[in-house]
Amino acid sequence: MKIPDSILSEILDKVDPVEVIGGYVQLKKAGNRYWGLCPFHHEKTPSFTVSPDKGVYYCFGCHKGGGLFNFIMDIESISFIEAVKILAESAGVDIHVEQAFGEDNTRKALGELYERVAGSFHYLLTNSKQAEGPLNYLLKRGIRKETIEIFKIGYAPPDVKWLFCFLAKKSYTKDFLKTSGLFFERDNELLSLFYDRIIFPIQNERGKVIAFGGRTLRDSTSKYLNSPETVLFRKKDNLFGIAHAVKSIRQMREFIMVEGYMDTIAMHQAGFLNTIAPLGTAFTTNQAVKLKRYADNGILLFDSDDAGREATIRAINILEKAGISTTVADLGTSKDPADILQKEGEKKLQNMLKYTITSFQYLFNNAIIRYNRNTPEGKEQIAKELFLYIYQADSQVRREGYLTILADYLEIGFDSLLYDFINWQKKYSGKSIRSGHIEQPIKGSAEKTGRYSSELFLMIAVALNREYFKTVRNILNQDDFNDNSARELFIALEECFRNEESSLESLFSRIENNALKNLVIEKASSDEFAMNTDKIIQDGIIVVKRKSLEKKRDEIVKMLRRSNNITDKKYNSRVLLEEKMHLDNELEKLRVR
Numbered sequence: 001m002k003i004p005d006s007i008l009s010e011i012l013d014k015v016d017p018v019e020v021i022g023g024y025v026q027l028k029k030a031g032n033r034y035w036g037l038c039p040f041h042h043e044k045t046p047s048f049t050v051s052p053d054k055g056v057y058y059c060f061g062c063h064k065g066g067g068l069f070n071f072i073m074d075i076e077s078i079s080f081i082e083a084v085k086i087l088a089e090s091a092g093v094d095i096h097v098e099q100a101f102g103e104d105n106t107r108k109a110l111g112e113l114y115e116r117v118a119g120s121f122h123y124l125l126t127n128s129k130q131a132e133g134p135l136n137y138l139l140k141r142g143i144r145k146e147t148i149e150i151f152k153i154g155y156a157p158p159d160v161k162w163l164f165c166f167l168a169k170k171s172y173t174k175d176f177l178k179t180s181g182l183f184f185e186r187d188n189e190l191l192s193l194f195y196d197r198i199i200f201p202i203q204n205e206r207g208k209v210i211a212f213g214g215r216t217l218r219d220s221t222s223k224y225l226n227s228p229e230t231v232l233f234r235k236k237d238n239l240f241g242i243a244h245a246v247k248s249i250r251q252m253r254e255f256i257m258v259e260g261y262m263d264t265i266a267m268h269q270a271g272f273l274n275t276i277a278p279l280g281t282a283f284t285t286n287q288a289v290k291l292k293r294y295a296d297n298g299i300l301l302f303d304s305d306d307a308g309r310e311a312t313i314r315a316i317n318i319l320e321k322a323g324i325s326t327t328v329a330d331l332g333t334s335k336d337p338a339d340i341l342q343k344e345g346e347k348k349l350q351n352m353l354k355y356t357i358t359s360f361q362y363l364f365n366n367a368i369i370r371y372n373r374n375t376p377e378g379k380e381q382i383a384k385e386l387f388l389y390i391y392q393a394d395s396q397v398r399r400e401g402y403l404t405i406l407a408d409y410l411e412i413g414f415d416s417l418l419y420d421f422i423n424w425q426k427k428y429s430g431k432s433i434r435s436g437h438i439e440q441p442i443k444g445s446a447e448k449t450g451r452y453s454s455e456l457f458l459m460i461a462v463a464l465n466r467e468y469f470k471t472v473r474n475i476l477n478q479d480d481f482n483d484n485s486a487r488e489l490f491i492a493l494e495e496c497f498r499n500e501e502s503s504l505e506s507l508f509s510r511i512e513n514n515a516l517k518n519l520v521i522e523k524a525s526s527d528e529f530a531m532n533t534d535k536i537i538q539d540g541i542i543v544v545k546r547k548s549l550e551k552k553r554d555e556i557v558k559m560l561r562r563s564n565n566i567t568d569k570k571y572n573s574r575v576l577l578e579e580k581m582h583l584d585n586e587l588e589k590l591r592v593r
Contacts, residue, residue, distance in 0.1 A: 035047075040064045142266065202227070237287065257302075320393065469493050471541070
């Protein structure tokens with residue numbers, strides 16, 4: 001299925017690239033472009049640029065770039081169709097996509113199924129007699145009815161066959177439901193994965209249900225259960241509460257991270273709308289990268305038990321590596337935020353967030369609990385505990401500052417600590433450290449392009465100034481190009497011209513060579529062709545045409561030299577001489593021009 005270019009152009013005409021991309025990246029204007037830290041790889045100096053006049057983005061660090069549709073696809077990890085729908089909604093453009101293909105159909109069908117199931121579970125919790133116990137549990141934990149409504153909390157009944165029967169009546173097939181992540185199969189029957197549990201719908205940033213989490217009130221089974229991974233859901237990429245928190249996080253450039261569903265809901269109810277949580281697993285680098293799109297700072301509020309402390313330490317190191325500064329809130333003797341809400345009320349939670357400690361202080365406090373800082377061995381172990389965090393600091397000034405503080409805390413000489421730190425750094429730098437480190441920055445999909453031909457130079461200039469292509473195609477054709485990349489770009493522009501497609505998005509979609517596509521995007525994000533455009537293109541046309549004519553003339557001259565052996569009348573000397581004279585005349589005209 002192809003969405004008409006007129007619709008795509010209408011969408012792009014009605015949205016502001018800076019506003020759209022600025023929702024994910026903090027941008028600052030410099031000249032006629034906007035700059036920010038790349039959301040696709042970790043960097044400390046902005047190399048990500050947006051050119052609003054051309055509607056393209058490009059990172060000079062990781063070489064990732066494209067148009068607005070590409071940006072939404074990459075940043076949200078969604079298909080082209082979904083990206084078009086998101087921007088169309090933002091632009092107020094009505095599009096009716098009756099059918100997509102492959103995975104798009106599956107994603108759409110699963111999304112619709114999850115919304116229906118979430119609505120049914122929510123209805124059961126708020127209206128069913130068999131859900132009175134779970135509902136009273138939530139109310140006793142201090143969760144208000146309006147909060148239950150906001151998060152669409154639901155209840156899955158005890159009957160393991162109920163959900164399948166309910167959905168079968170709605171015309172869902174058994175084969176489709178097998179792939180939904182809602183069932184497990186036993187004796188050729190599909191039984192509900194979630195039964196007799198409070199249900200927490202897991203939503204993406206746009207508020208679409210992509211999975212479920214369930215909490216049992218019984219002691220005999222696992223307390224929490226999450227959906228398995230599907231085409232819509234990957235645990236390592238998503239965060240609970242992000243749909244309700246993303247607006248606040250963007251505005252504040254700060255998030256609060258807690259451990260679980262109930263903690264997140266308690267924090268939102270207490271007024272901390274920028275609260276999110278991992279999804280029942282350890283915090284991941286992918287989640288850190290997602291948060292970096294929206295925030296520069298974070299507050300960690302994990303449980304006060306041993307597992308909570310380990311989770312806090314891991315999150316500190318991952319977030320520091322991602323370039324997010326963190327502080328830690330001390331829960332004291334309380335178990336978790338939900339426990340505080342239930343026993344001490346919202347004001348206690350609010351007061352707790354006013355007094356946080358730095359991540360460095362938190363790590364040091366935890367280290368001195370385990371090691372004796374009055375012994376040489378203890379001092380060494382404490383230092384090693386802090387080296388990972390110091391190593392990941394985003395400036396030399398901060399690293400030296402941390403080392404100075406640590407030397408004072410341990411009552412040892414700075415030079416001795418620095419010597420040990422340098423040796424530690426030599427040992428670990430360049431290696432993959434499993435806990436607390438983020439993977440190396442994403443490499444560009446295309447190789448770095450150095451010098452390129454005059455033919456390609458011309459066609460890139462034309463690609464970025466499309467009004468000149470009509471002139472170019474009247475003088476040149478694809479056979480005039482020796483450079484394969486220039487020829488491919490000419491053909492792509494010709495196809496766009498014939499189909500009356502004027503957007504860069506359409507052009508990018510027709511370029512198969514990723515290195516070429518990236519080069520065009522890079523040049524679109526620079527000012528290289530902004531000055532003397534007319535002269536660049538006119539001179540470029542003459543150069544390419546001259547080289548093409550000279551090549552043809554050279555071939556004619558070679559044929560003339562061996563024309564005595566050619567019997568075909570088409571190649572007799574008179575015909576060849578006439579052809580050579582014609583080429584000479586054309587070359588003379590170019591020389592005069």
